Structure formats: C-alpha cells, structure tokens
Amino acid sequence: MFGYEFYVDPSRCIGCQSCLNACAECETHRGTPMIHVDFLDRHNSIATVPFVCMHCDDPTCAKVCPADAIKKTEDGVVQSSLKPRCIACSNCVLACPFGIPKMMTELEQMMKCDMCYDRTSEGKRPMCATVCPSQALAYVPRGQIEQTRREKPTNVFFFGKQRVTTKVFMMVPPQTTDVSIDVVDYMWETNHESV
Amino acid sequence: MNLFKQVRKEPLWQDEFSIHASDERYVSRRQFTKFLVLTSFGMFVGNVWILMRSLLSRTSVLPEQKICSSSQVPVGGVWLFRYPTEKDPCILIRPDDQTYVAYSQKCTHLSCAVYYAREKNRLECPCHEGYFSVRNGDVLQGPPPRPLPRVMLERRGDNLFAVGMAVGKET
Numbered sequence: 001m002f003g004y005e006f007y008v009d010p011s012r013c014i015g016c017q018s019c020l021n022a023c024a025e026c027e028t029h030r031g032t033p034m035i036h037v038d039f040l041d042r043h044n045s046i047a048t049v050p051f052v053c054m055h056c057d058d059p060t061c062a063k064v065c066p067a068d069a070i071k072k073t074e075d076g077v078v079q080s081s082l083k084p085r086c087i088a089c090s091n092c093v094l095a096c097p098f099g100i101p102k103m104m105t106e107l108e109q110m111m112k113c114d115m116c117y118d119r120t121s122e123g124k125r126p127m128c129a130t131v132c133p134s135q136a137l138a139y140v141p142r143g144q145i146e147q148t149r150r151e152k153p154t155n156v157f158f159f160g161k162q163r164v165t166t167k168v169f170m171m172v173p174p175q176t177t178d179v180s181i182d183v184v185d186y187m188w189e190t191n192h193e194s195v
Numbered sequence: 196m197n198l199f200k201q202v203r204k205e206p207l208w209q210d211e212f213s214i215h216a217s218d219e220r221y222v223s224r225r226q227f228t229k230f231l232v233l234t235s236f237g238m239f240v241g242n243v244w245i246l247m248r249s250l251l252s253r254t255s256v257l258p259e260q261k262i263c264s265s266s267q268v269p270v271g272g273v274w275l276f277r278y279p280t281e282k283d284p285c286i287l288i289r290p291d292d293q294t295y296v297a298y299s300q301k302c303t304h305l306s307c308a309v310y311y312a313r314e315k316n317r318l319e320c321p322c323h324e325g326y327f328s329v330r331n332g333d334v335l336q337g338p339p340p341r342p343l344p345r346v347m348l349e350r351r352g353d354n355l356f357a358v359g360m361a362v363g364k365e366t
Contacts, residue, residue, distance in 0.1 A: 059214060063214060071216040073215075074217055079216070
C-alpha cells in the first residue's frame with residue numbers, strides 16, 4: 001500500500017485494549033501482544049497511550065545488539081530479533097528510547113512490534129490499526145490524516161541529546177514540530193532530591 | 196537490494212555487521228576477489244602438497260622378509276602370510292612345480308579376502324565375484340578396478356623371500 005503510514009495519536013486513545021487483543025491473535029506470537037498500552041499517570045488520570053514500535057531510521061536497538069540479531073528491512077521496518085542469533089541479553093530492551101522491545105524470557109528471545117510484517121508487506125493494514133475504534137492507531141495515507149485530524153504528524157524526537165527520526169508518526173499539537181523529552185527530568189531521583 | 200553499495204564512513208566492523216537486512220547477503224567485488232584469490236591459493240598449495248607427497252613416497256623401500264621354505268607349499272597349494280606390515284594379508288600360490296607367485300589378499304574392489312580356486316586356476320573374491328589371473332594378477336571379470344598388487348619374490352636356496360610390491364595400473 002504505497003503512501004500508507006502509521007500514525008499514533010495518544011490523545012485519541014480510550015484504553016479499550018482492542019489493539020492488545022488483536023495483536024495477541026497473530027499466529028507468529030499467539031497470546032502475547034507486542035503493543036504497549038500504558039497509563040501515563042495512573043494516580044491522577046485515566047489517560048492511556050498506545051505504543052507500537054516507532055521503527056527508527058537509525059534503530060538504537062539494532063546498533064546495541066552484540067549478536068547482530070536485529071535487522072532493518074528495505075522498507076524501513078525494524079524486525080524482531082532473529083531467533084538463531086538472539087542471546088537474550090536485553091541490551092535492546094534497555095537501549096530503546098521508546099521502551100518497545102520485550103524480552104520473552106521463556107523463549108530466550110527479544111520480540112517486538114514488526115508492524116505486522118506478514119500483513120503490511122502484502123498490502124494489508126496492521127492488526128491494531130484495523131481494530132482501533134478511535135483510530136488512535138491509524139494506518140492511512142498522509143493526505144487523509146492531514147484532512148481529518150487537527151493534530152500534526154511528526155517523526156522527530158529528542159531524548160536528551162539523541163535525535164531520533166522514525167518511520168511511524170506521532171500526532172502532536174499543531175504548533176509543535178518535534179517531541180523533545182529530557183529524560184533526566186522524568187527520573188525519580190530528580191523529583192525527590194530531599195531523599 | 197542496492198546494486199551499488201554506498202561508501203559509508205562508518206568503522207569497518209559496523210559495515211561488516213550492518214543493521215540493514217539487505218547488506219547481509221551483499222558481496223562486494225573486493226570480497227569476491229579476495230575469496231577467489233584465497234581459494235585459488237589454497238588449491239595451488241594443495242596441489243603442490245599432493246605432488247610433493249607423491250614424489251617423496253616413491254623412494255620408499257620395503258623390507259625383505261622370509262615367507263617360508265619352498266618345500267612347505269605343495270603344488271597347487273597356498274601359503275598365507277603378511278607383508279609388508281602385519282595389516283597386509285598376502286597369499287602365496289604354487290600353481291605348478293617350479294612357479295611361485297604371491298599377491299596381496301585384499302580384493303582391489305572392497306578389500307574382501309581373495310582365495311585360490313585350484314580347479315579354475317584363478318584367484319576369486321567371494322563378495323562380488325571378482326576374478327583375478329594367477330599368472331599376473333590381472334582382473335578377469337567383476338567389479339575390481341585394478342589388478343591385485345603383486346609381491347615380488349626371491350628364492351634364496353630353499354627359502355622364499357618377499358622383496359617388494361608391484362602395484363598394477365588401473366584399467
């Protein structure tokens with residue numbers, strides 16, 4: 001499906017977990033969803049945010065892999081670790097700025113969202129995007145997202161000094177151009193200096 | 196897959212262990228040339244080694260060894276012995292009064308033991324019915340690819356000595 005891109009809009013997520021269950025039905029990893037649906041601040045809010053793999057242009061997970069197990073295909077999709085190579089060291093789990101890779105300890109292998117490669121490579125939409133009732137996860141052409149959404153898509157992220165550009169777009173308020181996160185600000189120690 | 200790989204400014208190890216799936220199977224012209232040169236060199240060295248080995252092994256001399264006294268073998272009888280080592284069974288045949296011949300007992304096909312068939316006057320291998328001539332060890336019929344290696348005999352007084360082996364050519 002030429003021109004189709006993946007868009008994640010956290011403001012639309014209603015926390016229904018349809019994407020989790022749709023993902024878990026996949027035959028390649030049945031019973032284990034590769035999507036994260038996280039509560040942002042569970043103490044004060046019911047807001048949730050879905051996270052699929054952002055498929056970085058220069059994937060940190062693949063760069064830190066000591067076993068050469070994570071590969072990026074020509075169409076920009078970062079694949080799950082190759083089973084014969086993965087040594088289950090969790091380097092990628094720790095390194096990914098988005099916290100996407102999951103260590104399957106019972107399989108001794110890292111698995112992550114591969115944008116339903118079996119489906120998207122055949123021109124079908126990813127499972128989560130087909131079931132999301134509020135289209136917080138959307139797999140549509142660029143023109144369609146610009147017509148139907150107030151928010152603006154961006155794929156530039158800053159994690160401290162690390163600049164990350166991704167294949168998957170994040171919907172952000174119209175006046176912003178990138179998502180900048182100072183990681184240190186979110187660390188527990190910074191907010192509890194008196195301890 | 197890219198037809199021409201872009202020259203990257205990354206360290207060599209990052210180029211060798213690329214994160215791109217398409218680079219896994221990419222063989223650069225330089226890598227291919229290296230492979231060709233190294234394999235050809237390996238082949239050349241192997242050939243030289245085989246040549247040297249065959250040149251050097253020709254000089255080997257087999258020991259002389261007493262087999263038996265000539266009167267111990269009756270006419271039409273055989274005498275089994277081992278030559279040149281304990282692992283090489285041989286057979287000495289006396290087809291007529293004045294003739295003594297000896298061959299390796301291992302069939303040249305699959306190393307079964309050959310025996311002397313007196314009434315047919317030939318050496319027979321029972322495994323696949325390979326027959327050998329008593330006169331010179333040539334293959335008369337059957338699957339053996341070469342004649343039986345012949346033990347060179349020498350008569351010293353009453354005793355028979357083995358003094359060497361003559362290997363027949365492949366037919």
